[in-house]
Amino acid sequence: MSEVAGLLHGPNFPVAGVPARLAFHGEHLRVTLEGGAFEDVPAESLEVTVTGFDDDTLQLAWGTHGHTHAVTIADSGAQRVLLDHAPASIAKQLARGHSTVHWHRRKWKVVIGVLASLALLALVAWWQSEAITMWAANHVPLETEISIGDGALAQLKTKHQLTQEGLAAATVADIGARLTAGSRYQYRWYISDDREVNAFALPGGIVVVNAGMIEAVSSAEELAGVLAHEVQHVEYRHTLQQMIHTAGWAAVLAVVLGDVSAVTTIVLHQLGNLRNSRKLEAQADVEGMKALARADIPLGGLVSLFKRLEDQQRRRGGEGIALLLSHPATEERIAELEQLAGTLRCGCRPLGVDWPAVQASVKQLQPKVEK
C-alpha cells in the first residue's frame, strides 16, 4: 500500500498541522505520525472538501468524541495516489474533490485560452476580410438581393422620375439585353430625369441611366461601354460586397439588438454613397470588355467617353462630373482598357442606332418637382 504525505490538524496540534503519512487499508484510512500510528478512520465517515488559499488542497475531515480532525493533502501527485487506492465508499467523493481542485488549477488557462483564440479569430477575420465579405455576398439569396434593389429603387423614385418607356429606355434595354444574354438576373432598365452625367446598377439587376448621361454620350457604342461595365457590378455582386464591407459592424450590432429595420436603413443609406474599390472596378472593366466582345459590340466606347469627359472636366474646372467621381479615369486605367481591347477577338459591328433621336427623346423628361 503506498503512503502519501499530508498534514494532520486537530484540537491538540499546532494550527499549521503536523506532518502525517496517509494510506488506505481496506475500508480504513490509516493516519501515521512520526511517533507511530495515530488513528484508523473508517472511510465512510470521511468528509471530503477542497481548501487552501489556491483551492488546491484536498481535506478529509472526521469527527471523534466531539472533536474534529482533518488531514490536508496539497500535493497533486499525492492526491492522485490517494484517489487511485481509495475504497469504493469514498472514491466518488474523492474524485469529485480532485476534479474541483483540477478545475481551479486549470480554469485560468481556459479563460486565457478562450481570450487568445478570440483574438486570433478576430485577427484572421481582419486578415481575410475580403474573402469573408465575398463569401457572405455570394450567400445572399437572390430574392433578398432583389428586395434590397427594389427598396433602393423605391427610395430613388421619391426623388427622381424613372421611366421604362420612350425611345431612350428602349435603346438601353436593347443594348442591355445583348450584353446580359444568359444571365441569371432578370434585368430592368430605367431612364432617370437626373441631369448628372451618371449611370449605376442596383443589386438584383436594376440599371439606371441618367438623362444627363444620354446627353453627354456621343454614340450608342459609348453607352454600351458604360452599360457593360455597370452590369458587371450586378453580375459579380460588387454592390453587396461593398455594403457588407462597410455596413458590417453596424449591421451586426443592429441585428444583435434585434432591429432589422435599422439594417435596411443602413443599407439604403449606403447605396447612395457607394464607391467600389479599385479592385472591383478593375474586375468590372475587364469583364465588361469581355461582355462587349461576346455581344459583338465595338470595344472602344468606354475609353473614348472617359477621354472626352476628362477633357471637358479639365476645361470646365470646378464641379466634377459624377461618373468620373465614382469611376476615376486614370491614365493607367485607360491604358489597361486599350490594351485589353487589343487582345480580345471581336466580330464587332456598329450598333446602327440613330443617336441624335435618342438624345432628343430624353429632352422631354422633366425633372421631378421637389415637394
Place this chain on the structure above:
Amino acid sequence: MSWQYRIEGSDLQYVELTLAPGDSAIGEPGAMMYADDGVSIATHMGDGDDSSLGSRLSAGFKRSLTGENFFSSVFTNSTQQPLRVSFAAPSPGKIIAVDLDSVGGALICQKGAFLGGTRGIRVGLAFKKRLRAGMFGGEGFIMQRLSGSGTVFIHASGTLAAIELRAGEQLKVDTGCLAALQTTVNYDVKYVGSLKTSMVGGEGLFLASVKGPGTVWLQSLPLQRLRAAITGMSQSRALAPRLLYLGVVIFIVIATLIGKRP
C-alpha cells in the same frame, strides 16, 4: 535560528532587532529608522539574495506588483559584536512577527504588508484565482506570498487580531480587513444574503469568508477606510460613486427578479 527583537510603540510602531555577528536582514527601502554604525546597508534588486540577474529581475517585478519596492535593502552586521537595526511602520497600525517555519514555510499577506525579515525570504505573488474573491473580496487579485525560512515582520493598519481556525471552521470577515492568512486557509467571498442588509446595513454586498484549518490575522482599520474617514471630513461626499453603487444595486435586484421568474 530565532531572532532577538522587540516591537515598540502602541499604535505607531517600530521594531528593533539585534543582528548577531555575520547576520543580515532585509527590509523595504525607506523602512529603516536607525541602525548602529557598524551595520552596512546595500541595495539589491529583488529579494536581496545571490541568484542570477534574470531571477532577480523577475523577483523585483513580482515585488513591485505586490505593492513593494523593486529593490530591497540588505542590512549586514560585519563586526564582531551584536548590532541593532530598526524598521518603522509606514502608517498607524501594528507590526507582528511571524515565524515562517511555524506556519508551514509560507504566509499570504495583503499587498504592501511586508516590512522586513530574515535575508533569504522571498516576496512572491499570490494570485487569487477565484474571480468573485478577487473582485469583491477587498484584497484584489494580487496578494503577497512570503516564503522561506525565518522571521518576517508584517505591518497592518489598526489593531491586529490573530484568530486560529480549526479544520472546517468558518469566519465572516468584512472585506478589506484580511491582513494575512496561512496558505491552508481557504478564502472566498459570500453574498450578504439580504438586499436590505447590503443596502442599509453598511457591510456592502459581499463579505469575505475564511475557512480553517489555519490562522488568519485581521486588521481593525483598513487604510481605505481610514482614508475615507479623513477625506470625508475634509470635503462633502461625492455623489457619483454613491449613484454608481445605487445603479449596481438596482441592476442586481433586476437580475435577481429575472432569475427567479419561472
